[in-house]
C-alpha cells in the first residue's frame with residue numbers, strides 16, 4: 349500500500365490548470381522529489397496533499413485512507429516551509445511540543461518526545477531559545493523537529509533550504525537525507541534545484557506546466573530523459589536535431605546538424621529523425637587527432653572557455669557543424685590550451701550519444 | 707563618515723517646526739494646567755500659589771470622583787465594544803481581495819467623513835423616541851411603548867463606537883496582515899482546528915494591534931463631550947462635560963485644570979498598562 353496516492357488530481361485557477369490530471373504514488377519510506385521550473389505546480393501539488401488546496405477533481409489518499417475533502421488538521425502530515433514558519437511567540441520547546449499538545453498527548457510523554465525530536469536535529473541545548481535567537485539553519489531544524497515529532501504519515505517539504513546559503517544547504521541536504529533514512533519516513537520534497545533533486549531522491553518527478561513529464565530514479569532522469577524538456581532542465585546538455593545516414597550491425601550513424609555521430613543500435617529511432625543528447629562532461633578534448641575504438645573524433649575550434657573552479661567549460665565549433673559544449677575536470681596537467689581560437693579535436697564515445705524517445 | 711555626520715546634524719534643524727509646534731501645543735498648556743491646578747479660586751478670584759484646595763475638592767465633593775469613574779467605565783465599554791466588533795472586520799479585511807478590502811476600509815472610515823453634529827442628529831432620527839426604529843416596531847405592533855434606545859449609556863456607546871471603530875480596525879488590520887499565513891498553516895498541519903489556530907497563533911500574534919487599537923480608542927473615549935450631550939441628554943455625564951461646566955459657567959479654571967490632569971493620569975495609566983501587556987506577550 350502506498351503512503352500517498354494521488355489519482356487524476358486536477359487543480360484549476362480560473363481557466364488555467366495549475367495541476368493537470370496528476371497521478372503519483374509514494375511508497376513507504378520513499379523520498380520523492382517534485383522538480384520543475386517556477387510555476388509548474390509543485391507547491392500546488394504539495395498543498396493539495398497537505399489539505400490547504402482543494403482539488404477540482406481526483407482523489408488523494410494518505411495511509412490508505414481517502415482524505416480528499418478532509419481539512420489539514422486531520423491529515424497527519426508533517427509540513428516544512430521555506431521560511432521556517434516557526435511560532436515566533438513560543439520557545440523552541442513549545443514549538444516542537446505544539447503538535448503533541450493538539451493531539452492530547454500526556455505531559456510526561458510530551459517531554460520525552462520533544463527531547464527526542466530536538467536530539468534528532470542536534471538542538472537539545474536550544475530548547476529555551478526563542479526562534480528569533482536562532483540562525484536560519486537552526487530554525488529550519490526546529491521546523492523539521494516540529495514536523496517529525498507528531499510521527500506523520502508523510503513529511504512534506506516545500507523548498508526547505510531555499511533561504512539558506514549554499515554551504516549550509518549542502519550540509520542540510522545530507523542531514524535531512526540521513527534523518528529520513530533513519531526514521532524511514534515517506535517524504536515528498538519540492539525543489540527547483542536539480543542538484544538537490546539528484547543528490548537526495550529515491551525518485552524524481554519532473555513537472556512542467558502542471559503535468560508530470562517523467563518519473564524515475566536520479567540516474568534514469570539524468571542519463572535517459574524522455575523528452576527534450578527534461579534533458580534541457582536536468583543540467584547542461586548538447587541537443588541536436590539528427591537524422592540517420594548509415595547503419596551497421598550494432599550502430600547507427602547520425603548526422604547531427606553536420607556532426608557525424610555513432611549511436612548504439614539498441615536505441616530505437618522512430619522515423620528517420622530524432623533529437624540526440626550528448627552530456628558535455630562525456631566528451632573528451634584532444635590536442636591531436638587520435639582515433640579510439642567506439643568513439644568518433646572530429647576537429648573544431650575553441651570559441652570560448654569559462655573557468656568554473658573544479659571544471660572548465662568550453663564551447664567548441666565543429667568544422668561545418670554545430671557548436672558543442674564540453675565540460676572538463678580541472679585536473680592539473682590540463683594540456684589543452686584554453687585559448688579561444690585554438691584548434692582541438694573532440695572525441696565522442698558511442699554510449700554518450702543518447703536518442704531522446706519521441 | 708564625518709561628511710555624513712555633518713549632514714545629519716544639519717538635518718536636525720528640519721525637526722524644529724515640529725518640535726516648536728509640540729512645545730507650543732503640548733508642553734506650554736500642560737505647564738499652565740499644572741500651575742493652575744495648584745492655584746486658589748475664591749470669590750471668583752484666582753490666586754496663583756501652591757494650594758491643594760482643588761484636589762481636595764474633587765476628591766471629596768462626591769460628584770467629581772463618581773463622574774470620573776463613570777467616564778472611565780464608559781471609555782472601557784466603548785473600547786471593548788470596538789474591539790469585539792472590530793476584530794472580525796479586520797479579519798475579514800485581511801482575507802479579502804484588494805478590491806473588497808478597499809470597500810471595507812471605505813465603509814469603516816466613512817463615519818469620519820461626516821460632521822459630528824450631522825452624525826448625532828442622524829442617530830436621534832434613528833434611535834429617538836419617535837425615531838425610525840421605534841416607529842416601525844410600533845407600526846408592526848411588536849411593541850406598544852418606545853424602547854429606550856437613547857438618552858442612556860447604550861445610545862452614547864453606540865454613537866461613539868460608530869466613529870471610533872476605524873481607530874480600532876486599522877491597527878488590528880495592520881497587525882493581522884503582518885502575520886505570515888504559513889505560520890497559521892503550520893499550526894493547522896500540526897493538528898490545530900481553526901478555532902485553536904486562532905487562539906494559539908493568530909490572536910497572540912495580533913496583540914500589538916489589539917493594544918494599539920485599545921489605547922487609541924480609550925484615549926479618544928476619555929475625551930468625548932458632544933456625543934454624550936446629544937445622545938445622553940444629561941443622563942450620561944462625563945468628566946469633560948464637568949470640566950466644560952467649571953470653565954464656562956463657574957469660571958473656575960483651577961478646579962477644571964485639576965480635573966483635566968485627573969483625565970490625563972487615567973490615560974497615562976492606560977498607556978502604561980498596554981505597554982506592560984505588550985512586553986509580557988511580545989517578549
Ligand SMILES: Nc1ncnc2c1ncn2[C@@H]1O[C@H](COP(=O)(O)OP(=O)(O)OP(=O)(O)O)[C@@H](O)[C@H]1O
Nearest residue numbers: 361365366384385386387388389390391392393540
Ligand atoms: N491562489 C492562486 N490563485 C491563482 N493562481 C494560482 C494560485 N496559486 C498558484 N497559482 C498558479 O498556479 C501555478 C502553479 O503554482 P505553484 O505555486 O504550484 O508553482 P510552483 O511550481 O510551486 O512554482 P515555484 O517554484 O515558483 O514555487 C502558477 O501558474 C500560479 O500562478
Ligand SMILES: [Mg+2]
Nearest residue numbers: 390391392506
Ligand atoms: Mg512553490
